[in-house]
Amino acid sequence: MTEALSPGAPAAALRTARIPLFHRLLKTPVGLAALSFLALLVLAAILAPVLSPADPNLASLQDVSARPGPAHVLGADSAGRDVFSRLLFSSRFSLAGALVTLLVAAAIGVTGGLIAGYYGKWFDAISSWLTNLLMALPGIIVLLAARAVLGPSMWLSMAIFGVLLSPAFFRLVYAAVTAVRNELYVDAARVSGLSDSRIIGRHILTVVRAPVIIQASMVAGIAVAIQAGLEFLGLGDMTIPTWGSMLNDGFANIYKAPLLTLWPSLAIGLTCVALTLLANTMRDVLERSSSPKRRRTKAAAPAPVKREAVVRHAESERTSATLGEELLVMKELSVGYTQPDGSVKSVVNDVSLTVRRGEVHGLIGESGSGKTQTAWSILRLLPEGGRVTSGSILFEGKDLAHASEPDMTRIRGRKIAYIPQEPMSNLDASFTIGSQLVEPMRVCLGLSKREAKDRALALLGRVGIPNPQRTFAAYPHEVSGGMAQRVLIAGAVSCNPDLLIADEPTTALDVTVQAEVLDLLRTLQSEMNMGVVLVTHNFGVVADLCDRVSVMRDGRIVETGPVKSIFAHPEHPYTRTLFDAILEDGDARGALNPVPAAVAKETPSE
Amino acid sequence: MLRFILRRLFSGVVLVFVISTIAYLLLYLGGGDIARSILGESATAATVAQKAHSLGLDRPVLEQYFGWLGHAVTGNLGSSWFTGQAVSAAVSARVGVTLSLVLGATLISAVVSIIIGVWAAARRGWIDRSVQLLSVVGVAVPGFLIALGLVTVFAINLKWFKPTGFVQFASSPSGWIATATLPILALAIGGIAGVTAQVRGSVIDALRQDYVRTLRSRGLPRNRVVFKHVLRNAGGPALAVLAVQFVGLLGGAVIVEQIFAIPGLGQVAVTATSQGDIPLVMGLVVVTAIIVVVVNLLIDLLQGWLNPKVRLA
Numbered sequence: 001m002t003e004a005l006s007p008g009a010p011a012a013a014l015r016t017a018r019i020p021l022f023h024r025l026l027k028t029p030v031g032l033a034a035l036s037f038l039a040l041l042v043l044a045a046i047l048a049p050v051l052s053p054a055d056p057n058l059a060s061l062q063d064v065s066a067r068p069g070p071a072h073v074l075g076a077d078s079a080g081r082d083v084f085s086r087l088l089f090s091s092r093f094s095l096a097g098a099l100v101t102l103l104v105a106a107a108i109g110v111t112g113g114l115i116a117g118y119y120g121k122w123f124d125a126i127s128s129w130l131t132n133l134l135m136a137l138p139g140i141i142v143l144l145a146a147r148a149v150l151g152p153s154m155w156l157s158m159a160i161f162g163v164l165l166s167p168a169f170f171r172l173v174y175a176a177v178t179a180v181r182n183e184l185y186v187d188a189a190r191v192s193g194l195s196d197s198r199i200i201g202r203h204i205l206t207v208v209r210a211p212v213i214i215q216a217s218m219v220a221g222i223a224v225a226i227q228a229g230l231e232f233l234g235l236g237d238m239t240i241p242t243w244g245s246m247l248n249d250g251f252a253n254i255y256k257a258p259l260l261t262l263w264p265s266l267a268i269g270l271t272c273v274a275l276t277l278l279a280n281t282m283r284d285v286l287e288r289s290s291s292p293k294r295r296r297t298k299a300a301a302p303a304p305v306k307r308e309a310v311v312r313h314a315e316s317e318r319t320s321a322t323l324g325e326e327l328l329v330m331k332e333l334s335v336g337y338t339q340p341d342g343s344v345k346s347v348v349n350d351v352s353l354t355v356r357r358g359e360v361h362g363l364i365g366e367s368g369s370g371k372t373q374t375a376w377s378i379l380r381l382l383p384e385g386g387r388v389t390s391g392s393i394l395f396e397g398k399d400l401a402h403a404s405e406p407d408m409t410r411i412r413g414r415k416i417a418y419i420p421q422e423p424m425s426n427l428d429a430s431f432t433i434g435s436q437l438v439e440p441m442r443v444c445l446g447l448s449k450r451e452a453k454d455r456a457l458a459l460l461g462r463v464g465i466p467n468p469q470r471t472f473a474a475y476p477h478e479v480s481g482g483m484a485q486r487v488l489i490a491g492a493v494s495c496n497p498d499l500l501i502a503d504e505p506t507t508a509l510d511v512t513v514q515a516e517v518l519d520l521l522r523t524l525q526s527e528m529n530m531g532v533v534l535v536t537h538n539f540g541v542v543a544d545l546c547d548r549v550s551v552m553r554d555g556r557i558v559e560t561g562p563v564k565s566i567f568a569h570p571e572h573p574y575t576r577t578l579f580d581a582i583l584e585d586g587d588a589r590g591a592l593n594p595v596p597a598a599v600a601k602e603t604p605s606e
Numbered sequence: 607m608l609r610f611i612l613r614r615l616f617s618g619v620v621l622v623f624v625i626s627t628i629a630y631l632l633l634y635l636g637g638g639d640i641a642r643s644i645l646g647e648s649a650t651a652a653t654v655a656q657k658a659h660s661l662g663l664d665r666p667v668l669e670q671y672f673g674w675l676g677h678a679v680t681g682n683l684g685s686s687w688f689t690g691q692a693v694s695a696a697v698s699a700r701v702g703v704t705l706s707l708v709l710g711a712t713l714i715s716a717v718v719s720i721i722i723g724v725w726a727a728a729r730r731g732w733i734d735r736s737v738q739l740l741s742v743v744g745v746a747v748p749g750f751l752i753a754l755g756l757v758t759v760f761a762i763n764l765k766w767f768k769p770t771g772f773v774q775f776a777s778s779p780s781g782w783i784a785t786a787t788l789p790i791l792a793l794a795i796g797g798i799a800g801v802t803a804q805v806r807g808s809v810i811d812a813l814r815q816d817y818v819r820t821l822r823s824r825g826l827p828r829n830r831v832v833f834k835h836v837l838r839n840a841g842g843p844a845l846a847v848l849a850v851q852f853v854g855l856l857g858g859a860v861i862v863e864q865i866f867a868i869p870g871l872g873q874v875a876v877t878a879t880s881q882g883d884i885p886l887v888m889g890l891v892v893v894t895a896i897i898v899v900v901v902n903l904l905i906d907l908l909q910g911w912l913n914p915k916v917r918l919a
Contacts, residue, residue, distance in 0.1 A: 416823075418823035443830070
């Protein structure tokens with residue numbers, strides 16, 4: 001019965017609303033329509049005595065079921081009462097009934113939520129238990145039972161329904177208050193000696209105001225619906241005209257005068273829809289204004305328009321002679337995201353790089369420099385809205401930038417594999433580790449269940465997992481981060497890929513584990529003679545693993561060449577800044593990842 | 607697993623006990639002169655007092671309550687004051703009818719909203735926007751209006767289905783289809799709207815998870831990842847909404863049964879409450895609470911199956 005909002009409505013985000021909600025609502029077509037309808041309705045309800053052509057309860061025998069005409073604009077009902085007048089007065093009582101529910105629900109829910117959220121402790125437990133209790137029974141059964149005891153009073157029924165709906169407010173306010181209770185500005189107010197009631201009034205009420213208004217709109221809609229439902233069943237107070245009782249009369253005469261059900265149905269339906277749409281639009285408006293660009297945090301700032309020349313270091317003859325054929329040739333690749341307004345925001349510009357078989361190509365730069373975007377575009381697994389806007393990605397003679405999705409599916413896993421950055425979030429928590437290893441092998445290599453399992457166990461052993469059998473049967477949350485990353489490496493190499501895309505494979509790991517994982521990667525790479533694109537922000541990792549490196553900044557490659565040459569003569573100022581950062585702080589990003597693997601191995605753990 | 611079930615069952619029993627206690631006390635404290643209303647205005651004071659005595663109404667409330675409770679735990683819920691029929695018989699004759707409607711509607715909501723929700727989340731664009739708008743409207747429009755609309759169009763005008771009555775599936779499957787389709791649809795539409803919105807939202811969330819990219823990077827086709835991994839992860843929140851919807855549908859059934867004149871729990875509820883037939887009302891409250899508890903337990907178990915982390919809790 002209680003179509004409660006999720007308590008997760010971001011209270012902190014709603015707080016940032018500065019321009020009055022009302023004004024912004026009027027600018028959306030849905031908001032304008034819903035508000036206008038409701039305003040008209042309220043006006044009609046208030047002015048009912050003035051607007052009504054007849055007494056809504058005046059029965060007239062000669063007008064029974066009269067058709068619409070000059071005497072009765074919308075006809076008359078089965079007792080000869082004027083339908084239009086009844087409709088106007090019904091709006092009065094129906095809205096007033098809904099208001100009673102709303103006020104009771106809001107009073108109990110908001111007060112309870114504020115107290116429980118602010119003071120916490122035992123009040124918490126009791127109130128959430130009560131909330132569950134109220135949610136466990138269908139509202140209408142309770143209302144019917146109450147009616148058996150208290151008699152058919154609409155006001156009383158609506159008040160009881162308000163109690164039943166109070167959890168909708170309680171949960172919302174409770175969640176919002178617990179979220180801000182420990183915020184600094186509330187602490188500051190407490191320290192400066194403000195009384196609890198003033199803190200609640202000034203700081204906390206402002207936070208919950210917007211979500212409460214949204215919830216009020218939802219609850220009002222539910223109240224209108226349930227009230228009409230009760231009256232429609234003939235369980236309401238038959239002495240006052242309401243939409244529900246009009247519907248009841250209409251339905252009883254549906255064969256004789258089908259139009260009688262139409263008007264109250266329209267009134268109920270439109271009111272409920274208007275209130276719900278209003279609530280939804282308010283939420284949309286608030287969410288849109290508070291988070292203009294979430295989820296784009298990885299996207300780089302708009303690249304400078306000016307194209308500067310890439311600093312290219314000469315190939316030393318030795319490297320090009322010993323390495324294999326070209327696996328991946330990326331030419332002037334650009335990646336962009338389509339924005340809500342239709343424009344395209346570019347995050348990678350004119351990136352060209354080549355990876356040979358057996359070669360490790362490092363892609364280094366700060367967060368947001370476009371390295372991960374470049375990596376994802378090779379797999380064609382860019383997030384929603386992202387696509388290759390120009391350039392080509394040649395792999396085995398095929399342009400991946402323009403390959404069909406089925407072609408890409410055939411290439412992924414078998415030819416190009418991927419090791420992600422964050423081990424835990426890259427395993428599906430709902431499936432065992434084993435099943436996540438077995439499934440791709442069965443699809444890609446066509447192995448039987450038995451064969452795939454044997455291979456998975458062998459791989460788990462190969463990547464250094466001490467008890468493959470146990471890890472195979474475990475769920476992701478049952479293993480450590482380092483183990484999880486090994487599992488992901490096993491998964492990446494499980495179908496013998498030629499090219500491996502590793503996106504900061506050690507960033508999320510402990511320092512000691514990092515060294516081991518880098519070792520493992522190096523061994524696997526040379527054993528399987530894979531080409532590797534290694535995304536990192538750590539020159540230590542580059543020195544340890546890479547043959548060649550490209551430095552990225554703002555979506556462009558600024559310097560590229562053999563690792564030795566770049567380490568010896570960094571030419572681009574940005575490359576030098578990155579080096580300086582290592583010398584001064586140990587790392588370009590901070591404390592996460594400070595030591596090259598070779599040093600880390602010598603450091604005793606803990 | 608077993609401990610989890612036992613603990614949930616225990617808290618369910620406590621919940622049913624608390625609800626029935628509150629209901630009983632409220633009903634008795636608020637009740638008027640019941641013996642008078644059973645016998646009618648013409649009865650003499652003596653016969654009214656005798657009736658009250660025979661019903662045990664002259665005893666203290668607590669004594670009456672413990673008497674009721676003592677019988678209730680053995681499954682004896684007393685008998686109706688107005689018809690004399692045993693409450694358990696009156697309820698059990700009808701509970702199947704209501705449950706067949708509500709479970710049918712729940713199943714249909716689950717299946718249809720998974721299909722539409724996944725479709726909207728995977729396609730996005732205008733399909734997604736229309737689905738969103740429709741689900742808001744579907745949630746907002748009260749179930750009885752939908753029922754009225756269905757009756758008017760499909761039973762009264764098109765005459766495809768029967769406007770009223772109910773035929774048990776066991777006695778005539780075609781009769782059941784003719785009578786149960788519209789009520790189930792009327793209940794399901796609101797449910798579909800509510801659950802679709804949730805499925806859509808949680809599928810969109812799940813699609814953004816890192817593991818989706820990783821699984822696809824291993825050569826699994828997108829649809830396979832969506833239907834196996836994304837759906838399973840989106841299933842938890844969707845099930846939670848389905849549980850809330852089920853309680854709503856149980857309430858909605860009361861009104862829908864009235865419209866279609868179906869002899870289910872809702873009909874008994876309406877008669878019993880308008881007469882003030884307290885033993886029958888109590889029976890209904892207890893049975894409804896038990897149904898809600900059992901359904902919630904089943905949904906919790908499903909949650910545990912979907913998401914292994916829940917099992918530890």
